Ligand SMILES: NC(=O)c1ccc[n+]([C@@H]2O[C@H](COP(=O)([O-])OP(=O)(O)OC[C@H]3O[C@@H](n4cnc5c(N)ncnc54)[C@H](O)[C@@H]3O)[C@@H](O)[C@H]2O)c1
């Protein structure tokens with residue numbers, strides 16, 4: 500049986516990427532630090548993926564097991580020897596932490612087999628696999644690096660499926676019915692059900708990140724400020740729906756210009772995504788969607804990059820600036836990054852905070868527009 504090793508047995512790992520490999524006839528070894536999940540995977544050897552929709556539909560996932568990478572490093576290295584695919588869905592900030600162990604597994608593998616291994620990071624981040632690759636290379640000597648280039652293939656990808664936080668007592672995962680997994684390669688690679696291959700990922704990842712994730716972030720931060728709990732509940736407020744649409748028109752204008760997208764098709768894509776967000780069966784929390792605001796306010800992420808790109812292209816970005824302001828007001832005490840932002844604002848002010856986390860010059864037009872909106876939102 501073909502094998503895949505997947506880092507991150509969380510929402511996307513179990514509910515999307517691992518599930519697709521299992522459905523494609525692979526044995527999936529999940530790697531995670533969550534001992535309870537790993538033990539359950541080894542005891543139960545399967546779980547159900549449940550679709551969040553009115554009629555009940557579940558998909559049985561079989562042929563799975565788990566390894567704890569904190570306590571069983573050698574088992575992870577062994578599983579890397581056996582795999583055809585190595586994937587991650589672990590969060591962009593965790594990639595540097597797992598790279599040293601992956602590097603050890605790859606160093607051993609390239610001396611033992613000519614078989615190719617395909618590495619794909621499935622994260623909400625532009626060029627996530629390139630970033631993971633660089634972290635892996637940083638952990639290898641020059642000779643191993645050269646051999647690695649010949650035998651290990653690294654492909655960037657875009658992943659799209661809304662998977663909320665789950666009941667922690669069960670391996671079962673509730674997911675939205677829709678999904679898209681786009682992988683960038685020109686090679687013929689072993690087929691995986693549900694994987695779409697493209698030659699150039701840039702339009703796909705930017706369209707996804709700056710529509711699905713920008714829209715989601717606007718709802719999460721405005722919803723949080725309005726005292727809402729879930730994404731669908733927030734969309735019960737028509738004023739917020741209008742703000743989401745206006746923001747996505749701004750990212751849309753940039754995307755249409757940059758990638759020569761068909762305008763009508765892109766507007767339909769925006770509408771489709773707003774409908775996805777309204778799925779009440781998901782019960783998706785504003786604090787999950789707004790999580791890790793330092794990452795979300797990063798220069799290449801869903802709020803700042805479209806704003807700075809729009810500014811450079813002479814396109815409007817005022818609604819994006821409003822979303823950035825709302826993100827700066829996300830003071831959820833259980834989110835470490837939200838707490839850090841609040842401390843930074845208190846001690847150093849808004850302009851310095853945006854300079855530090857978003858790479859914006861303190862006197863930039865985007866910064867001025869964000870501060871203007873911040874004052875209005877703050878009331
Ligand atoms: N949930 C979604 O709707 C969704 C959709 C598309 C993309 N994504 C992306 O997928 C990635 C994962 O998101 P998620 O929602 O599945 O998160 P998650 O928190 O449910 O899963 C992450 C998993 O990684 C594990 N982990 C953390 N640190 C680790 C370490 N050092 N070693 C091993 N395992 C570790 C956690 O225990 C957890 O099981 C993120 O990049 C996210 O942006 C999420």
Ligand SMILES: O=P(O)(O)OC[C@@H](O)[C@@H](O)[C@H](O)[C@H](O)CO
Nearest residue numbers: 623658659660661662712715788
């Ligand atoms: O996972 P994050 O924190 O980058 O973003 C939160 C949500 O927007 C995200 O998880 C979406 O649900 C997902 O990207 C849909 O494909």
